Amino acid sequence: MNNKGIIVVVSGFSGAGKGTLMKELLSRYDNYALSISATTRNPRPGEENGREYFFVTKDEFEKLIAEDGLVEYANYVGNYYGTPKKFVQEKLDQGKDVILEIEIQGALQIKKKFPQALLLFVMPPSVEELEKRLRGRGTETDEVIHGRLLRAKEEGQGIDEYDNIVINDNLDDCVKEMHEIIQSSHYTPERNREFIDTIKKQLSELN
Ligand code: 5GP
Numbered sequence: 189m190n191n192k193g194i195i196v197v198v199s200g201f202s203g204a205g206k207g208t209l210m211k212e213l214l215s216r217y218d219n220y221a222l223s224i225s226a227t228t229r230n231p232r233p234g235e236e237n238g239r240e241y242f243f244v245t246k247d248e249f250e251k252l253i254a255e256d257g258l259v260e261y262a263n264y265v266g267n268y269y270g271t272p273k274k275f276v277q278e279k280l281d282q283g284k285d286v287i288l289e290i291e292i293q294g295a296l297q298i299k300k301k302f303p304q305a306l307l308l309f310v311m312p313p314s315v316e317e318l319e320k321r322l323r324g325r326g327t328e329t330d331e332v333i334h335g336r337l338l339r340a341k342e343e344g345q346g347i348d349e350y351d352n353i354v355i356n357d358n359l360d361d362c363v364k365e366m367h368e369i370i371q372s373s374h375y376t377p378e379r380n381r382e383f384i385d386t387i388k389k390q391l392s393e394l395n
Contacts, residue, residue, distance in 0.1 A: 193221075193280040194379060195302050196287045196370055197295045200310030201340035203322035205356045206289055209310060212363045213287075219371070221279035222287045226252060229267035232327050242272070260290070260297035265335050269294070285370055292346040299349065306373045308366065309350040313357040 200206045214220050226242040228249050237243050244252070249268045252258055261270030271288055279286045288298065298305050312318040318340065322333050347353065352369050356362045377384055 193282070193284045193286055194370075194374065195276065195280070195298060195305040196220075196285050197298050197305055197307045198287055198289045198310060199292055199295050199307070199343070199350070200356075201312065201318055201343060202336040203318050203325070203340075204310045204312045205321060205359070206310050208359065209354075209356060209362060209366065210287060210289055212359060213366060216363060217367055219285055220287055221275075221282075221284040222289070223271050223275055223279075225269050225271055225288075225290070226258070227267055227269045229269075259288075259301070260294040262291060262293035262297075264291050264293075265332070265339060292343050292349075296346070296349060304379050306352075306370060307350040308369065309347050309353045310362075311347075311353050311355045313355060 198206055198210065210222055214222055224238065224240070224242060226244050226249060228244060228246050229241075231237065231241070231243050235241065235243075246268065249261075249270065252270065252272070253261060257273055258270040259273050259276055261268060263269075269290065271290065271294065276286050276288075288294070290298075295307055299307060312321065319333075319337065322328070322336060328336070351373070354362055354366050354369070373379065
């Protein structure tokens with residue numbers, strides 16, 4: 189059987205509640221490792237370097253790109269965000285499913301590089317609720333919130349590229365659904381090619 193981990197991309201509009209969802213998923217199940225991205229944006233109050241993100245300068249980020257140290261990267265609302273390569277590979281080898289909480293440009297790069305990655309899109313129950321959550325965070329200026337809503341409009345166009353959507357209405361239900369989707373995706377034929385081919389080969393040798 190294929191007991192190697194899979195890459196799970198989780199995207200969703202800013203304010204859809206991905207952060208909380210991820211925290212809850214990781215605290216409930218030990219199958220997962222959450223990749224920590226590098227970014228050039230400033231830390232928000234309460235964020236710590238090396239916990240939410242590796243906060244780096246533009247020069248440091250560009251050095252990571254030049255060294256081929258990132259699995260993917262993108263520019264989002266004026267800042268760079270990227271996934272460091274080493275952690276992803278290590279955790280996959282340990283059999284963990286590695287979660288990349290990234291935006292759509294990065295998600296599409298991952299899909300191209302790793303066709304077996306699973307792409308999930310977290311939806312808010314409504315646009316009204318999305319705006320409410322964005323404002324409720326209280327750490328962003330009106331201009332940034334407006335920018336994120338416009339960006340959400342754009343990102344909405346890409347949802348069809350994803351494998352599954354999850355609706356974050358009730359946190360508890362959403363975490364369970366997400367876990368079930370990820371675990372069942374381990375059993376698709378394309379993620380078990382080697383196992384299936386071995387069985388087929390053995391069968392073909394029967395007289
Ligand atoms: P925030 O500034 O709200 O923490 O993140 C902004 C957006 O960047 C979110 O949609 C988040 O998922 C995305 N993001 C975070 N890390 C990465 C990354 O490493 N690569 C890409 N492509 N997007 C990321």
